[in-house]
Amino acid sequence: MIQTKHDFYKVVEERRSIRGISKETQVTEERIEEVVAHALKHAPTAFHSQSSRVVVLFGENHEKLWNITEAALKEVTPAERFQATADKMAAFRNGFGTVLFFEDQDVVKDLQERFPLYQDKMPEYSFQATGILQYIVWTSFHIEGLGASVQHYNPLIDDAVQKIWDIPNNWQLMAQMPFGHPTEVTGEKQFASLEERMKVFK
Numbered sequence: 001m002i003q004t005k006h007d008f009y010k011v012v013e014e015r016r017s018i019r020g021i022s023k024e025t026q027v028t029e030e031r032i033e034e035v036v037a038h039a040l041k042h043a044p045t046a047f048h049s050q051s052s053r054v055v056v057l058f059g060e061n062h063e064k065l066w067n068i069t070e071a072a073l074k075e076v077t078p079a080e081r082f083q084a085t086a087d088k089m090a091a092f093r094n095g096f097g098t099v100l101f102f103e104d105q106d107v108v109k110d111l112q113e114r115f116p117l118y119q120d121k122m123p124e125y126s127f128q129a130t131g132i133l134q135y136i137v138w139t140s141f142h143i144e145g146l147g148a149s150v151q152h153y154n155p156l157i158d159d160a161v162q163k164i165w166d167i168p169n170n171w172q173l174m175a176q177m178p179f180g181h182p183t184e185v186t187g188e189k190q191f192a193s194l195e196e197r198m199k200v201f202k
């Protein structure tokens with residue numbers, strides 16, 4: 001079991017999207033593997049189907065991901081806007097690693113066959129499952145002192161990712177989470193009124 005003295009409510013408040021990251025972290029690759037594995041094991045999934053899959057990239061593998069993403073974006077971005085995109089890719093590449101989140105479509109199909117009543121809902125549940133898992137990893141990284149963000153360059157990079165890291169056909173890429181030592185101070189967030197967003201009946 002992984003232990004922390006952090007207050008859950010405080011951590012929920014503190015987690016932010018940190019897109020400015022560096023490789024200069026004290027957190028080890030082993031510790032990162034441990035917290036990602038812990039999240040993957042304990043995150044809830046519909047019918048306990050355990051549909052989520054992850055790939056953790058460090059070092060050259062991490063850098064390669066942002067190189068292929070940059071190359072793919074270059075094909076579809078107007079030349080005058082590409083510098084901003086390249087800068088963003090450089091910022092992610094500058095990080096310590098990236099977690100790739102997948103959902104196993106064979107598991108989703110199997111659920112659809114076994115529970116025909118919920119057939120239409122299974123893909124939605126799978127999306128929700130990856131969201132929950134991503135949130136646990138994101139928040140765990142914050143506890144460890146890492147900055148991270150959620151990115152969506154799928155499906156643009158799906159084929160390249162599948163080929164380079166020999167990912168099974170049935171694993172569908174859902175999100176990418178570059179992480180590293182936080183080099184960015186995030187601004188204050190504005191919040192919509194909770195009175196308008198929440199109803200309580202007693």
Ligand SMILES: Cc1cc2nc3c(=O)[nH]c(=O)nc-3n(C[C@H](O)[C@H](O)[C@H](O)COP(=O)(O)O)c2cc1C
Nearest residue numbers: 014015016017018019131149150151152153186189
């Ligand atoms: C489902 C979901 C998708 C998101 N997709 C992206 C994304 O593709 N790129 C990105 O930079 N941030 C993405 N974000 C981050 C949000 O923009 C961010 O969480 C929100 O603005 C609140 O800021 P905070 O994370 O600092 O609290 C996503 C967040 C969620 C929950």
